[in-house]
Amino acid sequence: MTITVAIVGSGPSGFYTAASLLESGADVQIDIIERLPTPFGLIRGGVAPDHQTTKRVMKAYERTALAAPVRYYGNVLVGRDVSLAELRATYDAVVLAVGAPFDRPLGIPGEDKKGVYGSASFVGWYNGHPDFRDLEPDLNTTGVAIIGNGNVAIDCARVLVKTRKEMTTSDLSDHAAEAIEKSPITDVYMFGRRGPIEAKFTNVELREMGELEDCHAVVDPAQLPGAVTGEMSDRDRRLREKNLATLKEFVAIPAGARKKRVHFAFYAKPIEILGGGEVEALRLERTKVVDGRAVDTGEFFEVKCGLVIAAIGYTGEPLDGAPFDAKQGVVTNQEGRIERGLYAAGWIRRGPTGVIGTNKPDGDMVAEHIVKELAPGGKPGRAAFEALLAKKGVAPVTYPDWKTIEAAEIAAAAPGAPRRKFARVTEMLSLLGRPG
Numbered sequence: 001m002t003i004t005v006a007i008v009g010s011g012p013s014g015f016y017t018a019a020s021l022l023e024s025g026a027d028v029q030i031d032i033i034e035r036l037p038t039p040f041g042l043i044r045g046g047v048a049p050d051h052q053t054t055k056r057v058m059k060a061y062e063r064t065a066l067a068a069p070v071r072y073y074g075n076v077l078v079g080r081d082v083s084l085a086e087l088r089a090t091y092d093a094v095v096l097a098v099g100a101p102f103d104r105p106l107g108i109p110g111e112d113k114k115g116v117y118g119s120a121s122f123v124g125w126y127n128g129h130p131d132f133r134d135l136e137p138d139l140n141t142t143g144v145a146i147i148g149n150g151n152v153a154i155d156c157a158r159v160l161v162k163t164r165k166e167m168t169t170s171d172l173s174d175h176a177a178e179a180i181e182k183s184p185i186t187d188v189y190m191f192g193r194r195g196p197i198e199a200k201f202t203n204v205e206l207r208e209m210g211e212l213e214d215c216h217a218v219v220d221p222a223q224l225p226g227a228v229t230g231e232m233s234d235r236d237r238r239l240r241e242k243n244l245a246t247l248k249e250f251v252a253i254p255a256g257a258r259k260k261r262v263h264f265a266f267y268a269k270p271i272e273i274l275g276g277g278e279v280e281a282l283r284l285e286r287t288k289v290v291d292g293r294a295v296d297t298g299e300f301f302e303v304k305c306g307l308v309i310a311a312i313g314y315t316g317e318p319l320d321g322a323p324f325d326a327k328q329g330v331v332t333n334q335e336g337r338i339e340r341g342l343y344a345a346g347w348i349r350r351g352p353t354g355v356i357g358t359n360k361p362d363g364d365m366v367a368e369h370i371v372k373e374l375a376p377g378g379k380p381g382r383a384a385f386e387a388l389l390a391k392k393g394v395a396p397v398t399y400p401d402w403k404t405i406e407a408a409e410i411a412a413a414a415p416g417a418p419r420r421k422f423a424r425v426t427e428m429l430s431l432l433g434r435p436g
């Protein structure tokens with residue numbers, strides 16, 4: 001007899017949970033249910049299009065997807081097409097691995113103006129995520145303000161300033177590539193409330209900003225401390241020292257003939273987005289860092305910009321039938337266990353932190369709970385789920401269907417590029433000969 005498991009979400013945490021269940025040696029049947037036709041969550045829709053080596057992890061997920069006990073059901077939205085209660089009635093275990101895909105609000109006046117985007121939508125737009133295909137941000141501006149000092153902020157800046165040639169081997173969506181190429185952007189400001197020591201960039205991503213073809217990395221040397229000081233782990237100290245050294249190197253690089261600039265602007269807290277209906281400028285307050293925290297100084301300044309991207313973090317969304325901690329934006333859980341038969345992994349479990357691999361221990365933990373506390377043979381699983389979908393008139397996209405979509409994307413790729421993404425669900429379904 002078999003333990004039947006439904007995993008909701010096909011991002012890293014969903015796939016690591018499935019892999020760990022397979023490795024456990026338990027007799028399991030695993031169905032991965034995904035709202036998009038395409039699998040892999042933020043690996044496809046978040047990770048930067050010019051960081052293809054990072055996306056190679058999809059190959060490992062594919063091995064899991066093709067394992068005999070696993071089946072993929074794409075284009076099925078839990079909460080609309082099927083409810084969590086229905087899944088729980090059908091499977092011994094349900095694992096929520098739905099991520100935390102929503103932007104945290106900036107919480108400053110002017111946030112609702114045209115030209116202000118959260119990084120989730122902006123990144124989704126350039127990565128061809130169907131939810132954001134029609135975002136159409138107006139890039140007809142010379143100045144862009146990015147708020148945040150993490151890798152997502154760097155991704156947004158880099159994608160905006162790289163040349164078409166530098167993006168040749170990327171899978172940047174056509175609509176975004178065209179808009180960026182046409183745009184007159186010259187200056188991208190990356191604002192951090194705290195200083196260079198506190199910035200969350202990883203060093204590889206930061207260094208890349210000093211190696212761009214047509215963009216100069218601008219740093220105010222007066223904002224760079226002589227050394228990294230304060231209490232921290234050796235690992236953190238090494239990372240921060242590397243970042244500080246990289247920023248000092250940027251100061252020494254001549255601008256040359258490069259036409260664009262990315263300004264690393266520290267000690268700056270956004271106060272208000274200015275303009276009429278559309279963004280015209282960002283007003284900021286100078287800060288200083290005291291005991292690792294940003295403290296206001298009462299000194300204000302403005303930067304002209306027609307586009308503001310807030311890259312300040314993500315949050316999850318409640319799903320009917322699962323307890324939700326609105327403050328943390330996560331499903332309430334104890335080490336991945338919500339209650340017997342219901343579990344959570346990845347960003348919806350612990351919040352939007354860490355790298356892809358950080359989701360692996362989450363998967364291991366959930367698999368361990370499931371194997372330990374569930375007896376096989378309780379609930380019917382796949383056959384009942386497929387009957388439920390058929391009754392509701394929902395035709396899922398199977399893994400072979402996804403491979404058809406992927407093959408068409410690869411066949412349509414421009415020379416050097418890995419794929420040309422479909423950015424609309426209707427296009428993917430029509431390729432499969434289905435109505436949209």
Ligand SMILES: Cc1cc2nc3c(=O)[nH]c(=O)nc-3n(C[C@H](O)[C@H](O)[C@H](O)COP(=O)(O)OP(=O)(O)OC[C@H]3O[C@@H](n4cnc5c(N)ncnc54)[C@H](O)[C@@H]3O)c2cc1C
Nearest residue numbers: 009011012013034035041042046078098099346347355356
């Ligand atoms: C812009 C960006 C860039 C990043 N770049 C890197 C990087 O370069 N390197 C790195 O190590 N990490 C990177 N990360 C982090 C990494 O992507 C995450 O750690 C990881 O994707 C989180 O995995 P997850 O499975 O929890 O969520 P996700 O990857 O978000 O997967 C969740 C999946 O659930 C699906 N889903 C959601 N709701 C439902 C529902 N109701 N029904 C069915 N399916 C649903 C979604 O469509 C999605 O496929 C990046 C993150 C972002 C946001």
